[in-house]
Amino acid sequence: MSKSQIIVTSRYIKSGTKRSKTKRANLTKYIATRESVEKRPQNKASVTKNQTQLINDLLTEFPKAKQFLEYEDYSVKPTAENASELISTIIERYADVIGNRKNFVGYMAMRPGAEKRGTHGLFNDKDEPINLNAVANEVANHPGNVWTHVVSLRREDAVRLGFTNSDMWRELVKRHIADIAKAQNIPLANLKWYAAFHDTTHHPHIHLIVYSTNPKQGYLTNQGIEKIRSVFANDIFHDDLKSIYQKQTLTRDELKALAEDQMKYISDEFEMSSFDNPVLQNLIIKLKKQLDESNGKKVYGYLKKPVKETVDEIFLELSKNEHIKDLYDKWCEFEKAKYRFYTAKEIELPELIDNKAFKPVKNMIILTVLDMDIPETGTNMVRDYSEPEESESEEIDVEGSSESDIPTASTDDSSDADDDSQEQRRKEQEALANTAMSLFINLCSIIRNDYAQQQHWMRPKVDKKLMRRIRKKEIAMGMKYDDMDMKM
Numbered sequence: 495m496s497k498s499q500i501i502v503t504s505r506y507i508k509s510g511t512k513r514s515k516t517k518r519a520n521l522t523k524y525i526a527t528r529e530s531v532e533k534r535p536q537n538k539a540s541v542t543k544n545q546t547q548l549i550n551d552l553l554t555e556f557p558k559a560k561q562f563l564e565y566e567d568y569s570v571k572p573t574a575e576n577a578s579e580l581i582s583t584i585i586e587r588y589a590d591v592i593g594n595r596k597n598f599v600g601y602m603a604m605r606p607g608a609e610k611r612g613t614h615g616l617f618n619d620k621d622e623p624i625n626l627n628a629v630a631n632e633v634a635n636h637p638g639n640v641w642t643h644v645v646s647l648r649r650e651d652a653v654r655l656g657f658t659n660s661d662m663w664r665e666l667v668k669r670h671i672a673d674i675a676k677a678q679n680i681p682l683a684n685l686k687w688y689a690a691f692h693d694t695t696h697h698p699h700i701h702l703i704v705y706s707t708n709p710k711q712g713y714l715t716n717q718g719i720e721k722i723r724s725v726f727a728n729d730i731f732h733d734d735l736k737s738i739y740q741k742q743t744l745t746r747d748e749l750k751a752l753a754e755d756q757m758k759y760i761s762d763e764f765e766m767s768s769f770d771n772p773v774l775q776n777l778i779i780k781l782k783k784q785l786d787e788s789n790g791k792k793v794y795g796y797l798k799k800p801v802k803e804t805v806d807e808i809f810l811e812l813s814k815n816e817h818i819k820d821l822y823d824k825w826c827e828f829e830k831a832k833y834r835f836y837t838a839k840e841i842e843l844p845e846l847i848d849n850k851a852f853k854p855v856k857n858m859i860i861l862t863v864l865d866m867d868i869p870e871t872g873t874n875m876v877r878d879y880s881e882p883e884e885s886e887s888e889e890i891d892v893e894g895s896s897e898s899d900i901p902t903a904s905t906d907d908s909s910d911a912d913d914d915s916q917e918q919r920r921k922e923q924e925a926l927a928n929t930a931m932s933l934f935i936n937l938c939s940i941i942r943n944d945y946a947q948q949q950h951w952m953r954p955k956v957d958k959k960l961m962r963r964i965r966k967k968e969i970a971m972g973m974k975y976d977d978m979d980m981k982m
Contacts, residue, residue: 499651500723501563504642504719540572549581559580563646563647564697587644609691616629618689624688633688640704642701643722647697647699649695660690674725677721680705680712681706685704685706741828742829749821749825749855750858753858754855760774773811777807777811782866784804785801794853794860808863812859813846822846
């Protein structure tokens with residue numbers, strides 16, 4: 495079983511919630527004796543029968559406890575110590591259900607292991623001392639919902655990253671309280687929160703209480719819970735995740751580059767008429783025709799479904815390359831490593847062609863095919879690969895054949911046919927060259943005439959009557975002009 499790096503659990507306490515008195519009595523009875531269980535020197539002793547029964551009862555009552563880090567440890571190694579940790583954690587996380595809001599606030603602040611900030615362990619974003627009784631009464635009497643979150647780390651990660659004191663956790667919550675408010679659909683100005691840090695043996699954690707001063711505000715969806723988990727994990731494991739992201743990005747770019755090289759190679763082979771993959775060859779010709787007949791933007795998202803399917807088929811053929819397969823497997827491992835910071839549940843990743851992270855490869859395929867010089871009819875490219883091709887010159891088994899079986903066509907006739915074919919090709923090339931030269935000369939003429947016309951219209955225009963008056967004055971002053979000038 496893979497191990498997650500952080501666990502965030504979120505629930506809410508309804509106003510006036512009532513639970514089964516019997517269940518509360520049984521669990522409350524355990525709370526009263528819980529500390530003696532914690533202090534017993536159990537070490538690696540096997541889990542006891544009573545612990546097993548109590549864990550089963552607790553998991554039946556609170557099935558989501560299987561998400562806890564303590565449950566992971568207990569599942570891997572069911573010792574008496576791990577069983578005690580799991581039992582204590584379940585009771586702690588669901589203390590609000592077992593007791594009531596008021597007792598839960600006190601439990602958060604005064605539980606053994608809570609780091610005291612004065613007389614208790616409660617803190618918020620204010621620097622003033624917190625009156626524990628006043629907060630307990632405020633939360634207990636709040637007419638709206640109150641949400642509770644627990645953020646838990648493994649001891650080794652907490653020590654390595656410095657989350658072993660309430661100051662670090664307090665600054666963490668302050669950095670992301672706006673994210674929490676948004677996730678819970680509570681205006682930041684109306685949000686109130688209190689927290690306490692519990693420095694337990696295996697899994698240091700904080701309890702966080704959140705509610706709105708307006709009892710009608712606030713709700714938390716599964717997406718909101720994921721957002722809260724994400725902001726905490728991305729902050730706490732920032733450096734670890736950054737390293738994974740960088741490696742994953744390099745792997746993704748390497749895969750894209752390899753796919754692009756493959757398409758470039760295919761394009762070059764097409765131009766030299768030496769491409770030997772019949773499946774890809776026919777798919778590319780099919781896509782070229784579909785793209786030529788398509789209107790609008792030639793990008794994957796704008797294409798019709800049949801065209802997209804052809805692109806996907808080409809991508810699927812490319813993905814059969816062993817190097818591309820290895821790179822995608824590597825990318826998937828990095829993706830799973832990222833998710834292990836959030837949850838122990840294994841994620842299912844799509845096939846390469848269905849992965850949105852590699853959609854640019856599909857657009858690269860489209861651009862490459864658009865640039866390829868493929869005859870529209872495809873008569874020179876598409877072949878029927880269902881039957882073996884006939885060779886251009888068949889070898890004849892002379893031995894065992896009668897003289898009449900051997901072709902009698904003369905070599906002179908064959909040579910004359912080759913000469914005629916070459917002469918025909920030469921004439922076609924000359925005609926094509928002459929046509930191209932004629933088009934080029936005409937184009938140059940059009941450009942020259944257009945340029946001359948632009949120059950003519952760009953010359954400054956002067957009124958003729960004004961010009962005559964100016965010249966008459968100049969003549970009166972002694973200047974000389976010929977008759978042609980005067981007629982202007």
